[in-house]
Amino acid sequence: DIQMTQSPSSLSASVGDRVTITCRASQGIRSDLAWYQQKPGQAPKRLIYVASTLQSGVPSRFSGSGSGTEFTLTISSLQPEDFATYYCLHHSPNPPYTFGQGTKLELK
Amino acid sequence: EVQLVETGGGLIQPGESLRLSCAASGFTLSSSYMSWVRQAPGKGLEWVSVIYSVGTTFYADSVKGRFTISRDNSKNTLSLQMTTLRVEDTAIYYCAGLGKDYWGQGTLVTVSS
Numbered sequence: 366d367i368q369m370t371q372s373p374s375s376l377s378a379s380v381g382d383r384v385t386i387t388c389r390a391s392q393g394i395r396s397d398l399a400w401y402q403q404k405p406g407q408a409p410k411r412l413i414y415v416a417s418t419l420q421s422g423v424p425s426r427f428s429g430s431g432s433g434t435e436f437t438l439t440i441s442s443l444q445p446e447d448f449a450t451y452y453c454l455h456h457s458p459n460p461p462y463t464f465g466q467g468t469k470l471e472l473k
Numbered sequence: 474e475v476q477l478v479e480t481g482g483g484l485i486q487p488g489e490s491l492r493l494s495c496a497a498s499g500f501t502l503s504s505s506y507m508s509w510v511r512q513a514p515g516k517g518l519e520w521v522s523v524i525y526s527v528g529t530t531f532y533a534d535s536v537k538g539r540f541t542i543s544r545d546n547s548k549n550t551l552s553l554q555m556t557t558l559r560v561e562d563t564a565i566y567y568c569a570g571l572g573k574d575y576w577g578q579g580t581l582v583t584v585s586s
Contacts, residue, residue, distance in 0.1 A: 366534070399571075401518075408567055408576035409510075409518065420574065452518055456571055460531035462508070462520040 367391050369455050371465025377473040378443055386438045386468045388453035393433045397457035400429055400438045404449045412451075413438065448472050475499035475575050477568045482580030489558055495551040495568030495577055503546045508571050509553050511564035512579075521566070522553065536562075558584045 368391040378384050388398065396416035401409040411420045413429035416436055426441040440447055450469045456462040481493040493509070509521040522532045522542040530542050541554040551568055565579040 403518070408569075408579060410576075411574040414574075454518075454520075454571070456520075460520075460523055461533055462523065462571075464510075464518040464520060467517040 366461055367394060367455055367463055369453055369463045369465040371453055371468055373468060374466060375469045375471065377471050379473045380443050380445055382443045384440050384443060384470065386451055386453075386470075388431075388436045388438075388465045390434045390436075390455060394455050394457065396432045397455055398429075398431070398436050399454045399456065400427075401452045401454060402447075402449045403452065409452065443470075445472075475573075477570070477575055477577035479566065479568050479577045479580040482566065482582045484583045484585065485558055486586050487558060487560055487584055490554070490556040491558060491582060493553040493555070493566055493568075493580060493582070495553075497549045497551065497575075500570075500573075500575070502544055502549050502551055502570075505570045505575075506572055507542075507544065507551050508569050509540075509542060509551075510567045510569050511562075512567070513561075513564045516564075519564070523571075524551070555582070558582075560584050 370389045372387050398416045400413040403409040412423050412427050417429045428439050450467050452467050453465040476498045478496045506525045508523040511519050524530045524542045539557045543552045563584045565581050567579045568577040
């Protein structure tokens with residue numbers, strides 16, 4: 366099975382900062398990767414799918430890139446509402462699907 | 474408006490069984506691939522199972538042989554039959570249409586003696 370290694374596990378940043386979160390796959394997964402944001406007490410919300418496509422309604426400060434084994438989520442200028450936990454998800458026509466371990470983004 | 478509502482969670486003893494349901498409205502469940510995703514208290518997300526529109530099912534190794542995903546097209550409902558429950562199955566269980574980013578609010582399953 367494919368393993369997803371997400372880093373960092375936590376990150377302290379300030380409003381206006383640019384932040385990058387990385388997910389690495391144990392083998393090539395083409396672009397079968399999505400990024401989610403989860404706030405306490407809420408279900409996850411998808412930000413990016415097929416590695417780089419922005420979900421409708423998601424601010425353009427969020428972007429995704431990568432293919433194969435290395436993927437990144439970038440927030441270009443952090444806003445107060447962006448402090449949350451972020452997960453990558455590998456899902457393809459061949460399960461199992463795998464979430465990364467999560468990155469908790471906190472206010473510095 | 475799309476809505477997913479999970480029911481069936483609760484407190485249960487190790488070794489027992491529980492059935493979760495997810496009622497969908499605003500779209501047809503059978504036209505989408507539907508998953509169960511769980512989250513243990515204070516932990517990350519874990520994919521549990523998926524059922525495709527053609528009925529094919531897959532499971533995480535951690536639940537294979539104990540959990541069964543199914544769908545009732547007449548009721549537009551997704552289910553997860555969980556047997557031989559373990560303490561480590563304690564989690565919020567979300568019903569999710571990952572392809573379209575449809576999520577329920579989750580239902581809490583607590584396995585404890």
